[in-house]
Each structure stands twice: as structure tokens, then as C-alpha cells.
Amino acid sequence: MIECPQxxxxxxxxxxNCASCRINLYWAIHHYAELVQLRQAGxxxxxxxxxxxxxxxxxxxxxxxxxxxxxxMIEKARL
Numbered sequence: 817m818i819e820c821p822q823x824x825x826x827x828x829x830x831x832x833n834c835a836s837c838r839i840n841l842y843w844a845i846h847h848y849a850e851l852v853q854l855r856q857a858g859x860x861x862x863x864x865x866x867x868x869x870x871x872x873x874x875x876x877x878x879x880x881x882x883x884x885x886x887x888x889m890i891e892k893a894r895l
Contacts, residue, residue: 820834820839821845822834822837822839823863825837833874837871838866838870839866
């Protein structure tokens with residue numbers, strides 16, 4: 817399980833985006849601390865809420881007609 821750096825939600829190891837806040841997990845794991853520092857330096861909230869339209873759109877993509885195919889291709893690439 818991978819814990820999301822933004823919201824703390826546990827996600828499956830093969831997840832592309834966080835199941836809760838929808839942030840890209842690969843990017844967040846490598847760069848989220850840097851983003852938090854930039855946001856704090858600018859006087860912004862370090863962990864903003866995700867816009868509802870982004871949540872809806874990414875969930876539709878993840879569960880869309882090619883989701884199964886994409887998961888199989890990712891799994892094949894790991895072998």
C-alpha cells in the first residue's frame with residue numbers, strides 16, 4: 817500500500833492517482849514536499865482541497881472503458 821503524501825489515504829501499489837484526492841501518486845511521492853514549501857512561502861494553504869471537477873473527471877477516466885486495458889498494460893510493463 818502507498819500512502820498519499822497530500823491526504824494520507826492508503827492506495828493500492830498499482831494506483832496511478834490517489835483514490836481520495838486524485839493527485840498523481842508518482843509525482844506526489846517525488847515532489848510533494850517541494851510543493852508544500854513553495855505554497856507555505858507564498859502564504860498559501862500547504863494542502864489545498866482538490867477541485868470537484870478534477871475528482872469527477874479523474875474518477876471517470878479511471879473507471880472508463882479502457883481502465884482494464886490500461887491496468888493490464890501497466891502490469892505487463894512491470895514483468
